[in-house]
Amino acid sequence: MIWGVYDGVLRQSVLALKHGGHDELARVLGARLGARIGLEEWCNEATAVAAVPSHGLRRLRRGWSAADWVAREVAVVLDRPLLPALRRHGLRRQSGRSRVQRNQLPRGSFSARPIVKGHRLVLVDDVSTTGTTLRRASESLLRAGADAVFCAAVAHAPDPRRV
Numbered sequence: 001m002i003w004g005v006y007d008g009v010l011r012q013s014v015l016a017l018k019h020g021g022h023d024e025l026a027r028v029l030g031a032r033l034g035a036r037i038g039l040e041e042w043c044n045e046a047t048a049v050a051a052v053p054s055h056g057l058r059r060l061r062r063g064w065s066a067a068d069w070v071a072r073e074v075a076v077v078l079d080r081p082l083l084p085a086l087r088r089h090g091l092r093r094q095s096g097r098s099r100v101q102r103n104q105l106p107r108g109s110f111s112a113r114p115i116v117k118g119h120r121l122v123l124v125d126d127v128s129t130t131g132t133t134l135r136r137a138s139e140s141l142l143r144a145g146a147d148a149v150f151c152a153a154v155a156h157a158p159d160p161r162r163v
Contacts, residue, residue, distance in 0.1 A: 001040060003033045006127050006155035014126055014155055018066040026066070029126075029154050030073020037122060038078060042150050045120050049075040050085035052125040052137050053110075070154060071124035078122065085116045085123075085146075086137055110137045112144030120148040128153040 004010045013029060016022040037043050051071035075082040089109055121141060128134055128151075138149040 001037060001150070001152045002128065002156040003029075003036045003153070004155050006129075006157040010155050014066070017069065018126060023069055026069030027073050030070040031077055033070060033124070033152060033154050034074040034077025037074065037150075037152050040150075042148075043078065043122075045148065046078065046080055046122045046150060047119045048081045048083045048085075049078060049122045049124060050083050050116070050141070052123065052133055053086050053088045066126040067124060070126055074122065074124050074152070080122070083113075083115055083119065083121070085113055085119075085121065085141060087111050087113070109133075110140040112140045112146070114144065116141050117145035119146050121146050121150065123149050123151050125151075125153045127155050127157060129157040 006014065013025050017025040017029065049071050051065065051067040053068070054065040072082055087110065089111065123134060123137060123141065125134055131151075134151040134153070138151060141149050
């Protein structure tokens with residue numbers, strides 16, 4: 001489930017949150033994403049919210065994770081707990097990579113914590129380009145015993161070849 005297209009004001013807002021440290025935007029973006037998720041039939045099945053994590057070293061360097069901030073707000077809107085469900089492995093960034101390279105994200109890029117067992121999770125990311133990051137993270141959560149994973153992102157970057 002995607003809230004909007006990664007373009008114009010939405011793109012500027014996500015970039016300001018990710019790279020500009022404008023954490024106040026997480027409240028707005030997360031509230032809007034949470035409200036949109038709340039319209040989905042599957043939302044009532046969700047038992048918890050989780051974020052697609054940044055690698056720990058990258059988070060230390062940057063000081064924050066945009067997906068974590070947005071997921072926190074989504075959890076508030078949906079009145080569900082936020083679980084520290086995933087760990088990211090490898091320092092490989094998806095930004096700046098081609099669509100073909102993004103699709104090659106290794107299956108071992110995430111590991112899920114046992115806390116996910118039996119949960120029906122809303123997995124939140126800031127931007128989805130090919131869906132590979134959400135797919136790999138979801139696979140890890142399901143292998144660890146999550147009953148279901150519902151994916152959501154603030155924005156989707158459409159393939160310019162198909163516009």
